[in-house]
Amino acid sequence: MNVLAILMIGGVLAVPAVGLWALHWASCNGEFRLIDRAALLPFDEEEPVGQPTDLILNRHSPTT
Amino acid sequence: MRYGPLLFLGILFTLASSWVGLVLMPNRQLGSLVANSSTNATGAIVLYPQARSGEAQQGAEHYRSLGCIYCHSQQIRPDGFGSDIARGWGKRRTVARDYVYDKPVMLGTSRTGPDLTNIGERQSDYAWHYAHLYDPQITSKGSLMPPYPFLFQKRKMGQGGPSPDALKLAGEFSVGEGWEVVPKPAARQLVEYLRSLKTSFDLPEAPLPKAAEVTDAQPPAK
């Protein structure tokens, strides 16, 4: 059981540590600058932001 | 996020964590569990759990093939957690060692029907089991268990009357003059398996409660 305990406790400490390191790395590497630019990836010239696609039912009702 | 390799490593690492924790570690802890060995009153060595007889092992295969696990569980929860013990489904909770020889382990996750961990202790009568399998309504009216007529053979009675293991069917279940219903080998094996299901054995990690401690205010409902 001792080996298990060491592995478990070690794991519980190591995992958040790696996570925090990754966060730090990402921040230093500029990953969080312009992050919202990635949110625009589904859109392009053909189907830009602001243009709804696929409004095929109840066409005669008003829509914003 | 732009880096494919980093994403790949993160994906790998997260699943690896639970693979180690919930697959590897249980295997390390329990993977080499063996039957418990103890000496009985006469000094003989008793192993528990015992390997099943060939017939019972065949019966386990039928239990698997017919999908009994989808209505029946085979695990007793601790006393006070649910009412498994209060219902008389077992004298103690089941532990890992109770299942060391099972392939597959058929714990079940559904109790449309009662738990079967100790059915061999509660009900060991062949005739009852055959009748119940042939048509559960015979022994348990209102049961939601389906009948298994295909485990039995309906045939003409011989000259000397019904066979010894023919089912005693009366009333709405009778199959007519001169006919009888006998269990096929599959039914025999399945019943042997069910009769082998017993876990009321003292284990170091799960002792049976002493007789005085088992006080039932009301009789256990089956």
Place this chain on the structure above:
Amino acid sequence: MSSPSKTFSALMPGDLPEDSSKRALLAEIDASCRVPVLFFVVSGLLWLLAGTALALVTSIKLHSPGFLASWEFLTFGRVRPAHLNTVIYGFASQTGIGVTLWLMCRLCRVPFVAPGLATVAALFWNIGLTVGVVGILMGDSTSIEWLEMPRYATPILFVSYALVAVWAVITFRLRQERQLYVSQWYLLAALLWFPWLYATAQIMLLIDPARGVVQAAVNWWFAHNVLGLWFTPIGLAAIYYFIPKVIGRPIHSYYLSVLGFWSLALFYNWNGLHHLTGGPMPAWMITVSIVASVMMLIPVTTVAINHHLTMWGHFEKLRHSPTLRFVVLGAVCYTATSLQGVANSFRGISEVVHFTHHTIAHAHLGLYGFFTMVMFGSLYYIVPRITQREWPSLGLISIHFWGCFLGLVLYVAPLSLGGILQGLAMNDASVPFMKVVEGTLPWLQIRTLAGLLLALGHVAFVANLVWLLARVFGPYRKPVVAILTGIETPAIAGK
């Protein structure tokens, strides 16, 4: 805002003007996806019909056990896993893969590479599944939940999966868009996680079975992770793409998406053993899984906030887009089933609902309410674009949606309640077991009624699809502009 004539010409590849470039890219990608994606989608939907039929038989057998009881291959213990494997691996996985392929092409901005590879994969998947399901009905079920298909079927599925994985890697390497969108993380994660789960389960449960209850640990690590690391990511990937796409606005907070993804990746895979609470396992394993289940509140609320705030101010679009209706319903069910799951993992609640029909209701809220609804919504968007045909009947779309929505509510709410009552009665040792059983009857009968509604919805959808596909082969004179822009043009309105 593109004008109708520009979009129209983009849809007809043969009519491309000289300076095509980006304007036609979406149409080119969609057209290239046609055969392989349709193969997965149509196969998946045929399996849905088979799975629905098996579901109805199973449901009826539960309250009327004499129904079709004399046939061995239809006994409850076999049709129930046949239903499960048909809908999980036949319908859900195949439509999931079809949607994954299309999303990967769209987001990587590269037309479908090696369509032959994917088509062969679909063929093998169907063969393997047929062999597996027939095997279950013939008596070779492994009785290991979510892994019932016999060993002789799985190598065929493995070949198919390997081809899909190879395709995904190639497409990813050839991508034109270097930045990755959140949907792609989820899809790549799902594609990487699934074979690991399946291989571990196959090896440690069937090929070289582990000792005793270690099998149970592996079984539920596997089964819960198929839900959490295969279906959930594909479903979330689709929601993250289609809600913004339909309403025309980006996701509310990309930062929340990052948080949601990594917290899901970290916590979800530890949940599995909450299926064994009270069982013959060391307590630490169960406790770890319960803790991880509670930690799931982080990704679940993150995703819920993100989706809800993205939709805020655009709810009236639900009237106009079947994709949006189904996908948003799916997103709501994702939150609901996850919260129900967190609650169920607490020991006090597990004590009541474990082993009851409540668990079944919960499973359907997740796989049907969340994943299947999201898949339906995705298909309403994808199929017209890859076939260049509109849905022939808007009436059938309504029947589909309302059949599924009402059926879902009628299934989950009563059966969840019925399961709780069943559990409470079962935990009272003075209640005879037969009385517990009798108490469940009305809830099981209601569930069959719900199943009929769901079946109606499915039949309506497949009928509409078959009608649409029939038009692919025939001449079609009506413009398909309305699909993309929802702009009124004279000759549309459903027919």
